[in-house]
Amino acid sequence: MVAETAGLLEIDGLTRRYGTIVALDGLSFSVQAGQVVGFLGPNGAGKTTTMRAVFGLTDLDSGEVRWNGTKVDQPARRRFGYMPEERGLYPGMLVGDQVEYIGRLHGLSAADAATATKMWLERLGVADRASSKVDVLSHGNQQRVQLAAALVHEPEVIVLDEPLSGLDPAGIDDIGAVLVERANAGCCVLFSSHQLDLVEDLCESVTIIDHGKLVASGRVDDLATSGQRRLVVRVDGERDAAWARHLPGIVVSETNGGEARLVLDESIDSDVVLRAAMAAGRVTEFSFARRRLSEVFREALA
């Protein structure tokens, strides 16, 4: 029993209603430590409510959150790190003081908090802003400080709500690298995002929810190779894949810069598609492909 639940964050049957609105509808999934897990879903799916529930920031109608097989309580949450969706820092407090303070609230000694703060601000490239007030920092730097505040106490479980939104590519690379490194160090890392390309690059696994329920979950590789076959076809002069839209048993999943991604029914022979493509113009690309995460997402919600 212990072995099965060690390093496992279990979201079990969470239900949360606000009047007639059902935010979480018996949501259950689990997150294994040692990997970065993307938490996906359309706006209003219940992602933030779920994350807040992990930290006891929302009252639940039913369900519980467990870590290592034990229901999460206040002492357990001290070993968790949280980065909320709406950034939360004292506007007028110095960056270094702030990160140190949050480290201390999570149980670090004064000396450890000072050392860890220095280390994380350096690691996230904002060490030179330690003596600045938060409200004079750029959006990207505030986000780095917020992440430092979530990580300063070396948490076992890291939950981040949209940590990459509004960041420049350098910021995304830095923060992404830190998340992967934490997961490799054995932490449980769950983060939500709408930037599916980034999630595909960073995450080993994803969990997709909608209307407060789980719709898909698994390793990105498994999800990508599952489902119907799909072809990537590029035909000169055909940017919106009009040639493929009338073919029976074919769905145009995406068109992107002249590249058409086609989902094939079991009954369809790819030769039929190739002939149709050749009839439409010069074929410059024709290959089978994995499902993209965006396709996994869209098809899971369909």
Added chain:
Amino acid sequence: MTQQIILAVVVVFVAARLTLRYRRHRARPASTSLPPATSSAPSSKPPRRSVLVSVFGDAGLVAQREIRERIRGRVFQVGTAIILLVVVAAIVIPVLTRSKSQPERVGVVGALSAPLRTAVSATADGIGTTMTFVSEPDQSAADADLRSGKLDLLIVDAEQVVVATAISAGDTSTTAQLAGAAAQTLGTAAAFQAAGLTAAQADAISHAKPVPVLGLRPAATGHHKPSPASVVTLVLVFVMLSQYTTWILTGVVEEKTSRVVEVLLAAVRPAQLLGGKVLGIGLVAAAQASLLVAVALGLSKAVGSDLLHGTGALTVLVALLWLVLGYAFYCWVYAAAGSTVERQEQVQSLAFPLVVPVVVGYLVSVTAAASGTPNTFLDVLAYLPPTAPFAMPTLVGLGAATWWEFSISVALSVASTIAIARLATSVYRRAILRTGRRVRIRELMSAKPSASPRT
């Protein structure tokens, strides 16, 4: 007298310097902990911080942050300086205007017997000044000294008082008063002598005791001397209480609107966060108030102010106690109110109803203290916890409260503070994480807690 005032100013200056240095010292660990010298950070922290944490745990950490951030803030530093200046001015200015610091110099030409000298000196005491006699060789030398200002007035042969400039009707200067009083004393002495009274008889007449005045009905309770100390302390209690409760309100609102509360409550319980805030701001408030009282009492002793006479010192200490009780009561109310706010702009409309009882208690008390007349309304307010912090010290200052009345009021205040703290913590816990709109009281009282939908 001048020396005492200089001494007092020096004391205030040194106190201000020490306070500043203390603040810098406290501010230092935080700002230097990030540049390379890491080892300095833990060791340079004042020991009181660790005491806070070891006694109160996470709430102590929260309190520590409040103390550091408050003391570091410019608003606090400037505010403390201004309040200190007001206190110093309120004590020093009356002393300065009360009397000349130089003794009056009274020239004597011809004979002035020892009993008359004693009598004239006594009149100087009577008008609140001191004087010295200067023997002059003759009239012309004395006139010259009077003109040049070496003498303030001149007594010639115990029959005549001379001043440099004739005294007009409305002149209330010390010299004019002394000249008038000395002239009266000498005239009376001459009249006694002319009537052939012995020195003992003359003395008996001068020190005659008035006969008693009896009333048929007992005096109406309550006309007391206006108490300037009481008025000044009431103003200060009002200013400081308003300041501290505003800190609580804006502090809670800041945490909620900046959403930092989500990060904090992911680690500590709402009651710990609220308790720590109340504790931290309370300690800063107590330190500031104690500094003021220490300066006020020390300074009035140094310059010989009236503040320490009669019930003055008692009023100050009672006011300090009630400042603490008032803070303890109001801090919970303001914290609970702050937690229901969604945007910073709502603070104004929220603060108004909270300020009303404070203002009413303050105005009624100040009016009573200034006129020296307690009234029934004030008596009632002295037992209501929201107004007692002003009304009860006023009654004490007027000498119109017995010890048991005082104790009942304190007990009522403490009991209601405990009740209000529980209620406020419950409201705070439910409201602080809710966003989207102002939280209504009814929703907070309803059985089932709910939060705004956020996904």
